[in-house]
Amino acid sequence: MESFGTRLRRAVTQRGPLCVGIDPHAALLDRWGLPDDVAGLERFAHTVVDALADRVAVLKPQSAFFERFGSRGVAVLESTIRQSRAAGALVLLDVKRGDIGSTMAAYADAYLNPASPLSADAITVSPYLGVGSLQPAFDLAATHGAGVFVLALTSNPEGPGVQHAVAADGRTVAQTIIDEISQVNAGADPLGSVGLVVGATIGETGHDLSKVNGPLLAPGLGAQGATPADLRAVFGASVRNVLPSYSREVLGAGPSVADLRAAAARATAECRAALG
Numbered sequence: 714m715e716s717f718g719t720r721l722r723r724a725v726t727q728r729g730p731l732c733v734g735i736d737p738h739a740a741l742l743d744r745w746g747l748p749d750d751v752a753g754l755e756r757f758a759h760t761v762v763d764a765l766a767d768r769v770a771v772l773k774p775q776s777a778f779f780e781r782f783g784s785r786g787v788a789v790l791e792s793t794i795r796q797s798r799a800a801g802a803l804v805l806l807d808v809k810r811g812d813i814g815s816t817m818a819a820y821a822d823a824y825l826n827p828a829s830p831l832s833a834d835a836i837t838v839s840p841y842l843g844v845g846s847l848q849p850a851f852d853l854a855a856t857h858g859a860g861v862f863v864l865a866l867t868s869n870p871e872g873p874g875v876q877h878a879v880a881a882d883g884r885t886v887a888q889t890i891i892d893e894i895s896q897v898n899a900g901a902d903p904l905g906s907v908g909l910v911v912g913a914t915i916g917e918t919g920h921d922l923s924k925v926n927g928p929l930l931a932p933g934l935g936a937q938g939a940t941p942a943d944l945r946a947v948f949g950a951s952v953r954n955v956l957p958s959y960s961r962e963v964l965g966a967g968p969s970v971a972d973l974r975a976a977a978a979r980a981t982a983e984c985r986a987a988l989g
């Protein structure tokens with residue numbers, strides 16, 4: 714079976730380096746002229762899928778925006794994932810899970826087991842119960858050719874208070890996470906299947922990403938203020954493995970399918986130029 718790293722590398726080569734987040738904020742539903750209910754949610758998510766799933770490398774539905782409508786919202790998330798994958802996009806489900814290992818195994822089963830109705834190509838996870846607690850997700854992902862993206866240096870201003878804290882051996886908390894994931898991906902070719910999340914907003918922090926050998930998801934572009942020109946300073950020589958991610962900036966172009974496609978094409982071109 715092909716690994717997620719292999720599938721992602723191919724998708725980016727064929728479609729360009731772009732992840733578009735599907736974040737149906739109430740304000741966006743309103744801007745699109747849609748009601749803030751499950752019918753509006755469904756129309757919004759399926760319009761994004763119709764516009765982009767046949768052309769961008771990765772779509773990243775944010776689970777919270779679907780969960781807020783309860784089981785019917787989760788049903789829309791299921792169909793959004795299914796339709797996106799059917800149209801050829803890889804789906805990174807943004808759920809930011811993290812728990813003790815035995816419970817993490819159940820989360821992995823929910824999102825990475827192809828038998829689950831919420832099965833995606835990859836998920837986001839939080840390492841703050843210890844990277845080792847995520848091992849059941851790494852294992853199930855490897856079994857099914859799926860991926861896992863671990864938060865390392867997040868895009869929000871509150872992140873550094875925890876992530877830049879210095880551990881007993883002198884490394885920052887974030888660097889210990891980066892180093893542990895580098896070990897998980899060691900030897901993978903062309904790319905490991907465990908990625909890191911590193912915000913495009915964080916500037917030069919001195920963290921060493923050179924041995925990660927996995928995808929580097931870069932949210933924070935557009936609405937949070939970062940631009941593709943910031944990527945080189947944040948990622949240095951590791952920029953080749955960066956997957957830039959936009960939500961509101963691209964979604965704000967809707968509801969016109971043509972305008973969504975134009976916004977995604979513009980973002981892809983800008984990111985491709987910035988990543989060289």
Ligand SMILES: O=C(O)c1cc(=O)[nH]c(=O)n1[C@@H]1O[C@H](COP(=O)(O)O)[C@@H](O)[C@H]1O
Pocket residue numbers: 734736775807837866867868869910911912932933934935936937958959960961962
């Ligand atoms: O894991 C993420 O995707 C993520 C990590 C991070 O550090 N910062 C971050 O903004 N995100 C997510 O990326 C998306 C950013 O949305 P925009 O700011 O609208 O582009 C949201 O869904 C966030 O939850």
